Structure formats: C-alpha cells, structure tokens
Amino acid sequence: MRVTLSADAKRYIRLFAEETDINPLDCLIEGDRVVLLIPAGEMADAIGPDGHTVDRVEEKLGRKIELVENADTPAAFVASALAPAAVRGVTISEQGDRIAYAEVVEADRGIAIGSDGRRIETARKLAQRHYDIDDIKLT
Structure with a gap:
C-alpha cells in the first residue's frame, strides 16, 4: 500500500535519518508527538544507547518521538x-x-x-x- 506523507512528515523523517542513519518508513504527526515507523531489526539502533539517540532527535524537533517497529506479517x-x-x-x-x-x-x-x-x-x-x-x- 502506498502511504502519502505531508511535508512536515517528510521533514521529520529526513531529520531522523540524518541523525541516526535509519530511514523511517512512515511518520504520523499527532499533536505534540511524532510517531515513526522503523524498519524491522533496526529498533535498537534507532533508540540508541540508553535512549540517547531518541533524546537528541526529540530536542532537535521539539516534540516527543515514539517509535514503532515494522514487521513482516x-x-x-x-x-x-x-x-x-x-x-x-x-x-x-x-x-x-x-x-x-x-x-x-x-x-x-x-x-x-x-x-x-x-x-x-x-x-x-x-x-x-x-x-x-x-x-x-x-x-
């Protein structure tokens, strides 16, 4: 299924990818938080040691980041x-x-x-x- 992303969602995906070298598959903007869909098997790298990677991205975005890991089924x-x-x-x-x-x-x-x-x-x-x-x- 093809997912259409807003300009803001594309910007958040690009920023996350620049900070982590992980390319999220989708982005939902829900009020004060951004939900990113992470490719399967890359969640640990996306979170980073002790959550530091997510914390750094949250600071840059000024929003709470939530991550969901993709799956095959x-x-x-x-x-x-x-x-x-x-x-x-x-x-x-x-x-x-x-x-x-x-x-x-x-x-x-x-x-x-x-x-x-x-x-x-x-x-x-x-x-x-x-x-x-x-x-x-x-x-």
Missing part, C-alpha cells in the same frame, strides 16, 4: 504497534471488515490502550495504512 505488526504491552497473539478476521483481535495480558491492557487511547489509535492508523486493517480490538 499483519499480526506481528499489530503486536509491535501495541508494544510495550505484552501481546499473546493476534488473529486477523476477514469477515467483511478486516479486524485484528489482539490478545493482551490483562495487566497490560492499559498500556495497549495508552493515555487517552493514543497508543491503540496510533496502532489502528498504522495498521490501516500498511496492512489495510480496518480496526484493532483487544481481547
């Missing part, structure tokens, strides 16, 4: 987008709408939802943009 992508919540498994239902049912450990439901529902809404947007998933529901 829709189910793995949904689990990654809900991290750091412990996701036991994800089932994709294709009966009409394409819905991802994520089985989240009860103690981590709040983490998966996020403050004011921000984490799950971000996961929904990214899953729609990259895997044509219409909704994510927690079970």
Whole structure:
C-alpha cells in the first residue's frame, strides 16, 4: 500500500535519518508527538544507547518521538504497534471488515490502550495504512 506523507512528515523523517542513519518508513504527526515507523531489526539502533539517540532527535524537533517497529506479517505488526504491552497473539478476521483481535495480558491492557487511547489509535492508523486493517480490538 502506498502511504502519502505531508511535508512536515517528510521533514521529520529526513531529520531522523540524518541523525541516526535509519530511514523511517512512515511518520504520523499527532499533536505534540511524532510517531515513526522503523524498519524491522533496526529498533535498537534507532533508540540508541540508553535512549540517547531518541533524546537528541526529540530536542532537535521539539516534540516527543515514539517509535514503532515494522514487521513482516499483519499480526506481528499489530503486536509491535501495541508494544510495550505484552501481546499473546493476534488473529486477523476477514469477515467483511478486516479486524485484528489482539490478545493482551490483562495487566497490560492499559498500556495497549495508552493515555487517552493514543497508543491503540496510533496502532489502528498504522495498521490501516500498511496492512489495510480496518480496526484493532483487544481481547
């Protein structure tokens, strides 16, 4: 699926790439934060030792940075987008709408939802943009 980026999103991706040598695959600008989709296997380098790389980029942008790691399958992508919540498994239902049912450990439901529902809404947007998933529901 082709993702269309705004001029600001392109600028944030370019700045992150200049600072880290990692090219994010997508960027969502959500209020005071920027969510970047990082290629699979590059999350540790994107974060940097003790989070210093992200901290440095946050200072330059003047915004909070959140990173989501890409995955090879829709189910793995949904689990990654809900991290750091412990996701036991994800089932994709294709009966009409394409819905991802994520089985989240009860103690981590709040983490998966996020403050004011921000984490799950971000996961929904990214899953729609990259895997044509219409909704994510927690079970």
